[in-house]
Amino acid sequence: MSNLLEIRNVTKVYQRGLLSAHAKVALKEFNLILPENDPSILTVAGESGSGKTTLAMLVLGFITPTTGEILYRGKNITTLRGAERMAYRREVQAVFQDPFAVFNPFYTVDHLLTVPIKQFKLAKSGKDARNKMDEALTAVGLRPEDVLGRFPHQLSGGQRQRINVARALLLKPKLLIADEPVSMVDASLRANILESLKNLHRDHGVTIIYITHDLTTAYHVADTITVLYRGDVVEKGDVETVIRNPQHAYTRLLVDSIPWPNLDQKWGQHSVRSKESQAEFKANAPTP
Amino acid sequence: MNLATTENASSRNAAAAGASPILRVQDLVVTYYTDLGRARALDGVSFTLEAGMKMGMVGESGSGKSTLALAMMRMIKPPGRIEGGHVWVGGTDLQSLDDEGMRKARLSKIAYIPQGAMNSLNPVTRIGEQMVDAIKSHLSGESRQAINDRCVWALKSVDLDPGVFHMYAHELSGGMKQRVCIAIGILLRPEVIIADEPTSALDVVTQRQVMETIDKVQDELNSAVILIGHDMGLMAQTMDRVAVMYAGRLVEVATVREMFTDPKHPYSQALISSLPTLDNRGQFKGIPGLAPSLLRLPSGCAFHPRCPLASDRSRSEKPKVNVLPGGRLVACHIYDQES
Amino acid sequence: MTRVNFKLIAKRLSFLVLVIWAASTIVFFVPRLSPRNALRERFAELARSGGFAPGDIEKLITNMNQQFGLDKPLLEQYWTYLGNIIRMDFGYSLNRYPATVTDIISQALPWTFFLLLFTTILSFIIGNLLGAISAWPKSPRWLRGIATPFVLLTGVPPVIMGVLLLFFIGFRLKLLPLGGPYSIGIVPNWSWDFAVDVLRHQMLPALALVLGSVGGWVLSMRGMGVTIQGEDYVNFAEHKGLTGGRIFRDYYLRNTLLPQVTGLALALGTLVTSALVVEQLFGLPGLGQVLNNAIRSNDFPVIYGIVLFITIAIAVLMAVLEFIYPLLDPRVRNQ
C-alpha cells in the first residue's frame, strides 16, 4: 500500500543571521504518514509559534527541512522534476488563513481560479473553464455572478475565503492543507466554510491537514489530532479521545481553556493542578 | 468551584437589577459618509446597563459593535457622524457635554479598552509615563505619591508586577500588553468600561487569563462592563448578559442563560445553532446567505433575506424593539403582539 | 542591558571605509578619463590672466607633473592617492599652490559648517513642525494650509531663490547686506559686533537654503504623520482623555520625529549641494565657493578633497546617527 504523504523525522531550524548562534527550532523530529486510499482529516493544533505554519510550508515545499525528508507518493519532494513535480503541485494544495492576502490585489478574483486552470490545463475551452468555475463556486454556496469580475476588496471576508475553498474544489487535490482557514472569519461564517471543507473531503476523497489553534473547530472537523507545543508533538490520537481525555499537561491546559459556547461547560472543569504548572506553559511570556 | 462563583455573580446581578441603571443609551444613530454612499452604522440603538453587570456585545463583523463603543465615547471620526441619541453615564448626558467636559469624562466616567492592544501603547515612552499621563490629564492636583500609588494599585489589580511601570511596550507579551491597557482603563475607577475584542488576538490560555482579570477588576470596582466580541463561547463563559447586533441595530438583548437556551430572534437562533459544542460533533449549520452591506440595506428588517420566518411585513417594515418579560429586548415582528 | 556591540561597530566602520573608498575611487578616475590636462589648463589660465605666457610652458608642465606625481602610471598614482587619503592628505591645490587642500578646506569649512548647521537645524525644526501640523487632523485649518507653500518652494531651485532674495531684500529693500561673509574692512575677531555682523551676512543665504529645504521635511513628515495618525496608540491616548496638545507632543510628534532623525544625514547631502550655489551667489568663502572655483579651473586635488570630505562627513554622520538612534528609540535599543 502506497502512502500519499510521508513525513520522516523532519526537523526545521530557523537560523537568524548567518553568524548568529541563536537558532530557532520550529519543528522537531516530526513524523506523519497519510495513506493514499484512506482519506482522512487530520488536525494539527497548538498555540501561536508552535510550528504549525512551518509544517504547512514544509509539506507545500516552500521551505526545505533541516533534517529528515518528506515523501510524496514515495518520492522526496525536493527531488521531484518535470511531470512529477507538476503533479505534486497540482495535487497538494492549500487554503490559507488570511482570505485577503491570497488574492493579488491587481486582478479580479477570477485570477485565483483562471490561473490554475490555465497552468494545469484543466479545461478544454474557455466555456469549459467558465463552467468549471461556476460549478466550484456554486458548491461553496456562492453565486458566480455575485463574485466573478470583482476585485478582492469588493467582497466580504467570508466570500473571499469561500472562493479559496472553491479553488481547492476546482483543483480536486489529493492533499489539502488548510492553515487556519477560519481564524480570520466571523464566527457565524465559520460553520459555512468548514462545512464546505468537509464536503470536499467526503465527496472527493481529499485528505485534509487542518491546521488551527481553535480546538472547538478541530473537534468538529477532524478525525485525528496532533498537538504541537514549541515544535514538539506532545500528544496525538483520535480527536474524541484527546479532547475528552487529554493526557499531557499542556493538552489539558489547552482543552480546559476552550471557551465552549455552552453554559454547562465552564472553564476550569478539567482544572489545572497548580498555578505553577500553568506558569510553566505560559507561552513565551517573558518574565518582567 | 468555578460554578459556584458564577452562581454568586448571578445572584449579585439579580440584586443589582433592581438598582437604577448606571449606563443608559438611547436611540444612538451614527452614519458614515463614504464615497460609495451613506452607511448607517448605528440605527437607533438603545439599551441600559446596571452597575456590576457584564454585557457581551456580539454580531458579525461590520455590524457596528466598535462604532457603538466609539459613539459612546464620542470618538466617531469623519467621515462618520453621530446623528442622534443620548448616552447617560450615572446621570450625565455625555452628548450634552462640551469638548473639554467630554475629554474629562473619558477614562474617569467611561473607559474604553481598545481592540488590538498590541499597538495601543506608545512604543517610545515607558508604560509608567503613559499611565501618569492619563492621571494628570484628569486629576491635576494629585501628588506624585498619590499618582504612583494609583498606578501600582492598577497594575496589581491586573496581576502585573509593578516593575512593568518602568518597561516599554515591546518588552511585554501580548497578554501583558492587554492587561496594561486594562490597568490604564481602571486608573480612575470609571463607572463604565468598554472592552473591544480584548482577546481576539490572544491564544486560548492567555485569553482565559485576561478574561479572569477583567472579572476580578470588575468585582473590585463594581462598574458596568461591556465586552465586544464575536466569540459566543467567550460570552457564554464570562458574561451576564448578551446583546446581539445585526446591521447596525440591536436585535436582541438577553441574559446569557436565556440567550443560549431560548434565543428569540431568528438571527440569534441561527447563531446559537451554528455553534459547535461538545455534544453536536460533526454537524454544521451555518447561517445561509451573506451579511448585508450597510450601504444598501434590505428594506424592512435587515435580516429578512436570510430569515426562515420572514413575512411580508419583515420585507416592508422595520421591526421596533419589543420588551419581553424579564427586560428582554427583541427586534422582530414575530413578537410584536406579545408586548 | 546596553552592551557594546562590537560586531555592529566593526560592521559600520568597515562600511564607512567602503564608502570612503568608493567615493575616492570615483572622484579619482572620473576626471582622469577625460583627455584634459589640469596643469596645462592651470598655466594657461595664469598666462591668460597675466596677459603673457611663460617662455617654456612645456618644460614647466613637466616639472610640475613630476612635482605632483602626475607623470607616473595611473595605477601607481591611484595607490599613492589612496595612501594619502588614509593619512587625510589630499595634496596641494593646483590652483592655489602651495596651499594644501587641507589648508583650503580648513579655511573654508567654518563658513559652510555654520551656515549648514544653522540651516539644517532651522529647516528640520520648521519643516517637521509644519509637516506634523499639516498631517494632524485637529490642527487649525489656516495652519495646515501654511505647509503647502513650503512644499511648492521645494520646486524652487536654490539659485533662483537666492537671486530673488538678493533682488528683493538686498537690492530693493536694502534690508540685508548683498554678500560677503562680513563687512568689508573688518578684520575677523572675537567680538560681539563681529558676531552680529557675520550673522547679518548669513541671513540671506540661510534663508535661501531654509526656504528651499523646509518643504522636503514637510513632505516626509506629512507622510510619516499620516501613517502614525491611524495608529492605535494615538487613538488610545484620546480615549484616555488626554488633551490634544499632549497627544500631539508625546504620542504623535515623538513617534514621527524619530525616523526623521535618520534622514538628517542624507538631507545634509542635498543641502550641501544647494549651499554650493548659494555660497557662490552670496560671496561666502565657504567650501561651495572653493569647490566652484576648483571645478572651473579643474583644480582636481581640491575637487577630490572637498567631495571626499563631504562624503566622509555624511557617511560619518549617518553612522553616528545609526549609533545614536537606539538611544532615542527604545524599540531598537536592545537588538
Added chain:
Amino acid sequence: QSPLAATAPKEIAPATPLPEVPRNQTVVLGWGVALSSPIGVTNPWALPGYTHQEGNAFMWEPLMYFAIFKGEYVPWLADSMEYTDDTFTALEIKLNKDAKWSDGTPVTSKDVKFTFDGQLNNSKLPYNAHFTQFVSSTDIVDDLTVKVNFKSPAPRFKFEVLTEKFDTGIPIVPADYLSSKPDVNMEPGSIDIPHSGPYDLKAWNGNQKIFDYRPDWWAVKAGRIAEPAVKRVIIANITGVSMDTVAQRVVNNEFDSALDMRSSVIGNILAQNPEITTHTGSESPFGYLDWWPNSLWMNTQLEPYSDPKVRRAMSLVINRDVINDILYEGAPIATIYPFPLYPNLQAFADTPAVKALEEQYQPRKFDTEESAKLMGEAGFTLNGDGLWEKDGKTIDATIQGFEGIHSDIVPILVEMLRQGGFDAAINFGPDAYQNMADGKAGLYMFGHGASLYDPFEALNLFHGKYSEAIGTSAGNNRFSRYKNPEYDEILDSIAPLSSDDPKFQEGAAKALGIYWRDQIDIPIIQWLHRIAYNQHYWKNWPTAENPAMGTNGAFWAHTGLLVITSLQPSGAQ
C-alpha cells in the same frame, strides 16, 4: 615637501588690531582675492601662483611706467632709460637716487642686475624667453647706472619688457632678500619681503586683502608724485559673485571700483548712481580701449581651417554692424585690425598704404552669397540642416572662449556662423584655453595681447618661427600656427627698425595686407574695459577728459599703483 608650501602662510591676520582708517581715506575695490593666487604669495618670482592683479601691483614698481593715453613714458625707479645708439644693441638705465625698499635700504644697480639676470637664467620666469632672445649681458656701471647689452637689435625691448603698462613689463625685485633664499621660485614673500611700492600688506584671507599706506614712501620725497590721500586699500573678494551683485555694490558706494563690466551692465550702473563715472563719462561706450582686440583665431594647420577660402568664407558671414548694434548700442567696437587703435596705431591704420589694402581685401565685408560661393569652391555642400558638409561631416566650429568675458559676444558669433552654414557651438569650459594652446580644436575667441605702440608685436604673432605642430603648445598665445615664408621675410626685415622708420611702416602695411588676404584670423572686436569709477569718496580717476597720470584706470593692471596714489578725496564723510 616643498619649501614654498612650508613657508607660505595660510592666512595673514594682523598681530595687533589695525588702526582705524575712516572710509573716506580708504579705497575699496571689488576683485577676486584668492582666485588664482595662493594667500600669502607676494614675491613676483614665486611660481606658480604670483599675479600682480590682486593688489600686489601696489607693492612693486618698475623702472618706468607707460602712460598710454598720453603716449609717454613715466620715469619711476629709473630716471632715464636710453638706447646708447640707433642700432638698438645697448641700453643704459639710470636709477633715481631716492628710490628705497621698504626696509629703508636703497634700490641700486645690484637689484636691477639681479632682476635681469634672474629673468635671463631662470627659465621659469615669464620674461625668460625675451631675455634669452635679446640680452647678452647686464653690466653695473655704478650704484645707480646699469647697462644692458643686446645680442641683436632690440628696439622694442625697453617698451615691451622694461616698462610696465597694462599687464606686461617687469618689476624690480630686492636682490639681497631673494639671493639669500635657496629657491627664489619657492619663496612666498608674504609680508616680509622688502618692496618698493607704497602699500604694505596687512591682512589677507579668503574674503579680503588689506593694504596700508607706508608714510616713508620714497616716491613722494623724490617728487614723483604728491603724498597719496589713500591710506588704506581693501580688495574685497567677489570671486564667482554674479555681476548684478557687484554692480549693485558699486552703486551702493560699497565699492569705489570693481572689475570691468559687460557692456550691458555699465550703462545701468551710471543710471542708478550719478556719482559714478567711466572712462567716457556717461557716454557710450563707457570704456577705454584695452590692448587686447579679440579675433576668431583659427588653427591654420587643421582642416578645414587650413583653407584660406574657408577662413574668408567665415569672415564673410560675420556682420559687424549687428555686433555693434546688439552689444554696444551702436558704438563702433567691431574691428578689422589685430591691434588696438591707440593714437600711434590709429595713425598707422590711417596711412594711405593701409587704406588701399583695406579697399583691396575688404576685411569688413558681410556677404553671405560670396561666402557660399567660396565654400562651394572649397568643396563643401549644404546639407539638410543648412550646414556645410564635406564627406558627410559638418565643420566643427566650436568656439573656445571664456565665460566671464565672452558670454555676450560668442553666442552671437555662433549664431552668425550657424546662419552661414557653419556647425558652431560654444565651449566656455576650463579646457578652452588648453584646446587653443595645443591646437586640437580649430576655432578660438582670444585677444591679441601684443601691440600698444606700433603694429609689430601684433603682426609678429603670426611669424612662422612660432608655428608649432598641432599637439605642442603654441608659445605665447600664437594659436594660428600660420607659416608663410613671404610673411616671415617681411617681419624679419622690419624687426630691427624703429617704428617711426618709413621702411618699418611700409613693411608693416605689407604684412597687414597678407593678414587680410590670407584671413589668418577673423578680427572681431576692439576690447573695451568698462570700469565704473565711484566718485562718492574719491575723485581724479583717469578718464578721457581727465587723463590724470595718463594711464588706463584698471587698478589691477601694473599701472594701478598710479591710479590709486593719484586719487583725491571728494570730501564725503
Added chain:
Amino acid sequence: MEQPSSLTLFLRYLNRNRGLAVGVVILIGLVLFTVIGLITINPKHAYPLSVATKQPPSLKYPFGTDFFGRNLMAAMVVGMWQTAVIGVVAGGLGTLIGVVLGFTSAYFGGWIDSTIRTICQILTPIPVLLIQVVVAGSLDKRDVTILTMALIVVMLAWMGPTLVIRAQVLTMKERQFVSVAKLSGVGDIAIIFKEILPNLLPFIAAAFVGQVFSAVFASFYLAVLGLGPLREPLLGNIIWAAQLQGAFFNGWWWWPIAPSIGMILILASLALINMGLDELANPRVRKTE
C-alpha cells in the same frame, strides 16, 4: 451593489488627493504649452539673433525677448521640450535600471542581493550632484548634449529606485498570493512579471516621477553652473545667460523670470505628483475611501 463609474471614482480620488490633482493639472498645462508651442512657434526663434533684442513682454512676444535676440516664448517651448527629453530619458533609464536591479536583487537573493544592496548603500551617502558636476566638468564641451546631460544625470541616480523596488519586491515576495501562484503552477519568471510587477506599478510610477524630478533638477543645476550644452535654450541655460548679463540689474526682469517660473512649475508639479503617488502606493497613507 452598483458601483459608481471608475471615472467618478477617479475624480473623487483626485478631489481627496488635491496635491496630485493640482500637480497633474499643472503638468498637463505644461505639456499643452509645449505641444501647442511646438506646433505654432518657429523653433528657430529660440536661438539668438532671430528677433529684436531686449523687448519686454508684449502681444508679439508674450515672454519678451532676451539680450541675444531669442524670442523667450519660443525658447521656453523648446527649452521645456528639451527639459522633458532629459527628464524622461534620465528618469526612464534610472527607473529601468532600478527596476531591473531591484527585482534581480530581491528575487534571487543571496550574494546577488547582498552585492547590489551593498553597492547601493555605499553609493548613497555620496553627494550625487557633486559627482555629476565633476563628471560634467571633466567632459569635453563638444560632447555635452541634451542626451549626455541625461546620461550624466542617470549615472548615480539609480540607487534610490533600486532600493525602493527591492524592498517592495521583498515584501511582495512574502505575500501569500505569490505562494498561491506557485501552488497554481506558475513559474518564477511569470510570477515576477504577472503577479508582482503589476502591483508595483504605483511604486514604479512614483520612482519614475521622483527620478524625473531629480533629473530635471540636476540638469538644471548643471546648466546654471554653465556646464550644460550652452547654445540650447534649456531653462537652466537661459537663467545662466541672464545672470551673466546682469538681467535683474539691467531691468530685463522678464528674461530670467519666464524660465524660473517654468522650472518652478515643472519641479513643483512633479513634487506634488510624487507626493500624490506616494499616497496611492502606500495604503497606510492613502486616505480612506
